[in-house]
Amino acid sequence: MIQPRILVTGGSGYLGGWVVRLARAGWSVTVTYLTHPPADPDPVTSWRWLDARDGPAVRALVETVRPAVVVHTAALNPGQGQDFDAVNAEGAGHVARAAAAVGARLIHVSTDVVFDGKKGGYTAADPLSPITPYGRSKALAEGAVREAGGEAVIVRTSLIYGWRPTAARQVSWIVEAAARGGTVRLFTDERRCPVWVESLAAALVELAGLAHTGVLHVAGTQALSRYEFGQRLLRFHGLDPALAVPVSSRESGLVCPLDCTLDCARARKLLRTPLPGVDEVLARCRR
Template identity: 50%
Template structure:
């Protein structure tokens, strides 16, 4: 475990005070700070309302102005416990997964979550655990919070195991956030960049017309996760966008926004691809819309807002 303190930029604007006073006394730990969601959390102005913030990474060092970052191998139980002893977090947002090393992906999700849960239980921290809509088989949408996981891919199986670890841990204070495709434009998320780069370079790109998701803007997801660190809510919560889109329709919208010709994208169906993928992971987000003050925007709303900037 290697921790580095970052320096605060005194010229940086401070966000308006949030109405939840507990932030000032809270120590927040974020796992997976170098990931796309982790970086979304790092950029969010609400982060400044916490008394102390520590972010962890594994392979890609990142900074967190005004706070500390630590290199941490979540599969190492002793390292995780040592970090908790040193930081004493009151709340944890657990987003980490090692996508850079496919052979280690399952261990980073399952063992990593097991160690995070054990440490959170030992120290009495609230856990906000990030899960995924792909834990479902995609044949019985829309999925509400009480839907049972039925994973059909190795990644989904690992995420479902992680959910079970959280549920059965005996941890007193937890919330499990199931989300969908995380998208953003500043910076551009990796999937969108792949679509744009492929179309610009005229590389073959195929997207499915019958694979449905509910893309969520990274700013909205980050805001929701930070809000949930302080809300008196426990259990599962679906946090995704309100707009159900096929991967093909989503790709077409992204190309139109960037002024690219979507005709370069080949439309296909999952059944003819030979791939094992859940077809429709639409999440029912009505509970989140009631519980959260964070507004979950559609893809169209986010693109329109970006276009008008």
């Protein structure tokens, strides 16, 4: 039986890697990477180097692979550089237009920080209001996906965490600092809906096989502050939760959206994939 083709951009990233692992069960998988080639490539997955900023290269690859679905996880995240618009916005536009040109369905990964964080409980219908360079680049990316005119789902998600096969950055810096005996200053007034990487990846793969289009919020069911999240992680890893020091964002001088919690009711109705909260995930992992 011939499997349908799926193209995953950013496959050497944390989320992209999990999408690749889960997609292998039902798809013929082609994966792109930019800075990190696969550490342990498997014989059934085709890996291609690709810079999403290069529109002709994106178009050529998509025309060659001719996937049924493209899952676009490649992005420049905070702390990885400053070229947000070129990578996130222009790159998303290149991918979206190339996918539309071959009739491929697009699953585009976006973020909760396309909102200003003034109210929380954001729905897919709420207007975008980013206040950071990263958030603005992701809002522009969403616009580029819409303008491409193809069959697309824009998946807004939140803080991604996990520790297999390695820890996500959202986890590792907290745990590593505390393991060295240091304290970690974490905001008490920034609230998000952390999402387990395996759940998010499974949701993206499930969406690849559905006909749903439009914007969908996919995140964990539990809203937590950075401080509450950090305390739970330290306790889970056998470290003293008191090493998490509560501070407010105002004390730091950073500009960040405070309450970017997402209303994910629509996703819970649509998807079979569960989207557990942090406490439920940690309880499962302890067993």
